[in-house]
Amino acid sequence: MSTPPVAAEATPLIRVTDLRKYFPVHKGVFSRHVGDVKAVDGVSFDVGRCETLSLVGESGCGKTTAGRTLLRLLEPTGGRATYRPDPDSGATELFELSRRELRPYRRQLQIIFQDPYSSLNPRKTAGNIVGEALRVHGVVNKEELEDRVAQLLVRVGLRADAFNRFPHEFSGGQRQRIGIARALALEPRFIVCDEAVSALDVSIQAQVINLLRDLQLERRLSYLFIAHDLSVVKYLSDRIAVMYLGRIVELATSAELFENPRHPYTQALLSAVPHPDPSRRGQRVPLTGDVPSPMNPPKGCHFAPRCPVAEKRCHEEYPEVRRVGETHEVACHLVEPVG
């Protein structure tokens, strides 16, 4: 997409440092605290201006929790999220704001959910759904409201008469467009797209991907794109972070990651994607077993129990993140850092 900075900028729009989100686990009659599910355990990344950063990984890797915690839809356990709307202006620590102080920032930081069936209120019309935020934030007066909403609906590819229709009257792709219009209503700077195209059929998915891309260029949006479908991610992202069991194991530009994946997990993940090309059958890095429980992650590298090349030290200490290229970081003991 476009040509935004590929490497992290000096003053990115959003800088996430050591983000952690634990869910306490209680057991027994007295709800004794017996441990934590470390859904996100020390994740750091930047999202540049007009950039798309993707978080990818399999179910339970913490990608969705990371996105929601960043927006404080979930309260963080630790870490920082620094938001700098303007490169020259001051920065705001999102995690230090009170709920009330956070409100003006909510306008600038939005989210699109995966499931357009459950994320839209079935009793409200499309117009009310999209206009609600405008009304709540008092951005426009009553007369303007209807115009603004109609414009938004048209912009995302719906007919203006969608205003008075209810979610069940739309197809899945159209509902996702309503979700996008809702996210756009307050003219945000940053949108978390949480599996935003995963539930859609491929012909509809392509329409929505094109829409997201057009809107990004038109409104200089930054996306944190959370997805498990690697072909979509490859196409849409400037940079990609691969997560495994609560941590980022590899982060690189999209082209670099797909051409030169360094972490054994990334390699296995990429090779598992079934290519729509019958002449490329059966070239896979086999991966056995399941993702371990995030409540009892293995000591050492979390991927070690499934890793085809794990050594003794992999089972003992968690590998530090090392830089293997100008725009490429990997957390693996077996990868030699450069520079």
Add this chain to the structure above:
Amino acid sequence: MGDGQHKETQGEALLEVLGLKTYFHGDEGIAQAVDGVTYRVLPGETLGIVGESGCGKSVTALSVLGLVPMPPGFHAGGRILFRGEDLLQAGEARMREIRGNDISMIFQEPMTALNPVFTVGNQIMETVMLHQGLDKEAARQHAIAMLEKVGIPSPEQRVDEYPHQLSGGMRQRVMIAMAMACSPSLLIADEPTTALDVTIQAQVLDLIGELQEREGMSVLLITHDLGVVAQTADHVAVMYAGKVVEYGTVEAIFKEPRHPYTIGLFHSLPDLAAPGERLATIEGIVPSAFHFPSGCRFRTRCPLAGERCAQEVPELEAVTEDGEHTAACHFLEEARALQVES
């Protein structure tokens, strides 16, 4: 599509679906969910049926097993020949003999297909006790052997566990073990890996492939994922709005798709697009099954549609000399140009 169109080609088919019409009564009249579908599955091969939501691909599979709820569903025509026997004429008792024994099915969501109050062992045992008359102990041993076969670690313990104690990939393996318990000659797999992560998906697809090779079973694979089809199918039928619009070997369909819909689907795939390049899309949305357009059902979204398409329903016709690759379009020659553009 006329009955028996493929009859003269190749050897004996294990399953032949001929001009199948499965309709549903609904609020807005009759939904022609499956409308004149013909395909065949040869012994030992995998036929992939691809299409988007609502194209009727799952209903054709349910029809084969006699699992379409009636009412509201009903068969308005066609035949389903399994080893020459018409399953649409078979009674419920005969279907019960066939289901799980000769033909079995795995579903997308193993959590809803497995019974939560029985152990996985019990569920596998039920099938073999019923169909093969094994006693309880023999059935239990068989269940353990099946779990081992599908790659479940420590099967002696897992056999006594309940579905909720297993991960998604494990549950899908259990369902495969159940489906395979009586060594069926046809396995119908309806989106078997859609709910799974890619690394687990790869394991499950490999497993189905291995079992198929070992047992010589045929697979009817229903999916929306063109990648999965490319990796596993021998033949492919592309469905749109209740009809097969293109049929051929997997190589022919992927290398030289001829129907504008198939071509459009490939262009929509982000896999094949260069980053930064806009994705080609198929305009509009799938029409409702209650209000399919007249003539060619794809015409409302087709870049080539002309007057003839509104009036005449295109039949599948051969696009190669051997007649193995067929497509249903009035403008097959013009469609070549769409293909070249990519």
